[in-house]
Amino acid sequence: MLCEADPDWEALRDQVQLTLDEYFQGQEKRARNYSAAFSDLWAKMARTTKGGKWMRPRLVYITYSAFGGGDTRACGEMAAAFEILHAALLVHDDVIDRDFIRRGAATIGAGYRDMASTLGRNLADAEHAGFSASIIAGDLLLTGALRLATSASMGHRHNVTILETMHEAIFAAAAGELDDLLFSLGDTNAQLPEVLKMERLKTAVYSFEMPLRAGALLAGQTLETADALAAVGRDIGTAYQIIDDVLGTFGDAAETGKSIDSDLREGKRTILTTFAAEAEEFTAVVESFRGGRVDADAVRDVLRNLGAEKFAVGLAQSLVSDALDRAQDLALPALLYAELSDICDYVLMRRS
Template identity: 40%
Template sequence: MRENRGILGARTRPGSDTAPRPREPVGLYRDVEAAMVETSRTLRRFLSERRAQALAVAPAYADLWEAVSGQVGGKLVRPRLTVASYLGFGGIDVNAIASVAAAQELLHTAMLVHDDVLDADEVRRGAPNITGTYRARLAGQGVFGAAAEHQLLGAGLLGGDLALSAAFELLASSSANPAVVVEAVRALARTVATTVAGELLDVGGELLSPFEVDPLLVAELKTAMYSFCGPLQVGALLAHAPASASAHLDRFGSSIGVAFQLVDDELGVFGSPAATGKSVLSDLRAGKRTELLRLTYLLTDDDGRAVLARHVGDPDLDDDGADEVRRVMLRSGARDRVRALAAGAARSARQTATQHLPAALADYLSAFVDELGERNH
């Protein structure tokens, strides 16, 4: 395999001397891709059936299902991690894991929809999200102002709720041992609760100065939990992995979740919208309390803080103002510091995987860390 020289540092591949080898690395890659075919099919079939059932209730209900379905997709990272964990720990029933893995994507969709409502964003992956879609539809009907805003809030909240309930329904439909499925449902509920805690701190941070927030804690509770720890844990649960695996998966998931969020926050300011589908103004306009912003305030001088005070949090911030903020971030060394933190978290994730997880799974997860480091700027 190639060495990675991206933002998260060079790839290291020490072998595991403590974990069994349920599958060889090449075999695991092949089997994950094969299982993902069934997982994607399960997800599409579920959404299609729910849209059809909704149409029998009311056209408006079917429209909401259609809008939610339109938010599902992308790289399917969370289902893929679920499948990899399951197969990496020796699971063999693809049908049993498919619905569990697909449920992780619906949970992700629910979190994105609600997150967009909280952030007042109407674009996701370069296209209108649920509220953006509904705004265009309402405008075509001549509905504007407060009446439209009320409908948009309803669509976003109810759409997210619909995706969340669907995640639990799909998970509960797994053909795995019923007792294990119950445990998986409980695990998903804990994942949601922990993510809510992170979201609450994230939203509450808007009222605090950048010196008073803890963005890394938010990343652990929010991004790491539902994107990495939860999917890996539920895959291991269905595979009847040894109890000792839980702590190692949590450690890997927390580390890579922090690294992922740090990279994401940098892309939110310095990235290429054409490559990422994400605005480089929205986080600055919102004054989002990221680790990048916290470190910039901490490391810059009074002149730099004056620039930040003038531009960060300005809803009308333009490209010129954003460029001024970026220059402060660069001169202060804050971006370099964030990159170092991300690389350190990625190294920790690799070490955890290679030292404590089955060799094939460790290799798979290490490659995933590499891909994270190569995200577009």
């Protein structure tokens, strides 16, 4: 994806990890005053920030450093805030999608589900226990993201705007998740523009737009520059989510770390299903799939034969091209433009 040999990034990455470790250790210690179970939950939450790609911290870093930022502590805290936000939204997303596997490993909810099962609860009640614990964990992670963002921006001349950036990331993600849920119910005839907007709100804003915006503001850039950079992130992030949909339907579960049947099972409205929605062949196979008469492979075959995969990949490529055009017009620092180009390549070529 990105050049990991950058010594400055390695140093900042260490700072982000230190910030995360200190935060979770402090909260775990504090939680002991409430109960052993609460302390254990915090220990489990700390593991949700392990093993990811760290895309969002990297975006904060490359923007902040490219514009001459030099406060390692502040950058590290802001980068850590976005990583905790990502963890929070994934924990909640697993509840929404009724998933107990994330990145090829059991989720927080899976542990509490298994505990409830061991205590004699039936499957429905055990899963409810797992999802309940996940909601609590996700809420706590959200407060952690806000807490670190507040610390990072304290005393900064853009303090209010930086915090608004984090709040917007959370606000937009919630709006996108709600639209995603409602679209899956099938009570709206969502067309491509509406689905693209949902994709952007659900992923692009918090994963690309706001980390870039926050990094620029933290480095002292104007709001105009920060917003223009966020617009670049909008197109990259939307393309990222489209490719995520492709992987969620056609990908290798061993590489993605998530069931490739999940989106189809939940009736998710994606670029793929929106493209195919008007085709009688697709409508028929989806009805058969939900009735248990065919498996998910049959749905995938129809989507592929209709050209949905090719269309989605082409749309992602177009968005990435638009993003690079926007970035070029901004006359960004050469290093920042090069990093964004690398990210665009990764978005289109990734397999997990």
